[in-house]
Amino acid sequence: xxxxxxxxxxxxxxxxxxxxxxxxxxxxxxxxxxxxxxxxxxxxxxxxxxxxxxxxxxxxxxxxxxxxxxxxxxxxxxxxxxxxxxxxxxxxxxxxxxxxxxxxxxxxxxxxxxxxxxxxxxxxxxxxxxxxxxxxxxxxxxxxxxxxxxxxxxxxxxxxxxxxxxxxxxxxxxxxxxxxxxxxxxxxxxxxxxxxxxxxxxxxxxxxxxxxxxxxxxxxxxxxxxxxxxxx
Numbered sequence: 001x002x003x004x005x006x007x008x009x010x011x012x013x014x015x016x017x018x019x020x021x022x023x024x025x026x027x028x029x030x031x032x033x034x035x036x037x038x039x040x041x042x043x044x045x046x047x048x049x050x051x052x053x054x055x056x057x058x059x060x061x062x063x064x065x066x067x068x069x070x071x072x073x074x075x076x077x078x079x080x081x082x083x084x085x086x087x088x089x090x091x092x093x094x095x096x097x098x099x100x101x102x103x104x105x106x107x108x109x110x111x112x113x114x115x116x117x118x119x120x121x122x123x124x125x126x127x128x129x130x131x132x133x134x135x136x137x138x139x140x141x142x143x144x145x146x147x148x149x150x151x152x153x154x155x156x157x158x159x160x161x162x163x164x165x166x167x168x169x170x171x172x173x174x175x176x177x178x179x180x181x182x183x184x185x186x187x188x189x190x191x192x193x194x195x196x197x198x199x200x201x202x203x204x205x206x207x208x209x210x211x212x213x214x215x216x217x218x219x220x221x222x223x224x225x226x227x228x229x230x231x232x
Contacts, residue, residue: 002067143230156208169227180229
């Protein structure tokens with residue numbers, strides 16, 4: 001697999017070959033221009049979960065961008081399985097079934113500790129924010145992929161997320177349009193909102209689920225995506 005710098009160089013070369021500006025590439029992959037700029041400046045790691053989007057726009061395969069031979073490992077698992085004796089094949093099959101069930105349920109079914117990163121007041125109109133004190137919490141049911149939890153204050157995300165509820169999220173800098181995220185504005189604190197990107201205007205719309213709260217549109221340079229909310 002290529003290094004982060006090599007991946008960025010490949011994408012940059014493909015962008016130039018296609019005659020795309022940074023703004024146009026950002027629009028086509030549905031990403032804020034400021035975020036894309038940081039990847040191209042190599043000040044942040046390229047989000048590997050978005051490689052398919054870039055591959056589609058640039059007309060190549062994701063394997064090419066990442067430096068993999070698409071067919072080199074295609075049959076490795078099957079080949080190894082076929083070489084096993086029947087008793088060992090049964091063990092592999094049973095384990096694979098368990099892994100698939102956990103994946104489909106999207107739940108980790110055992111107690112696990114996660115950092116509870118303070119609390120967030122979910123009202124974007126008055127920009128009240130929660131503290132960022134960190135403590136450890138123990139949970140029996142955690143959505144797969146979650147690595148942090150946060151306490152929600154306020155009803156702007158109700159009825160989906162209630163006042164006083166703890167929600168789980170995965171720390172990541174990029175999300176898709178309309179996904180619920182924990183975001184930070186101007187470094188003052190965090191809030192929980194649905195996020196929509198306006199690529200042309202280089203702004204981000206923070207939207208509540210509770211209709212009594214107004215939407216708020218903010219420059220994408222003033223917002224940092226902390227993580228994607230993972231609902232149970």
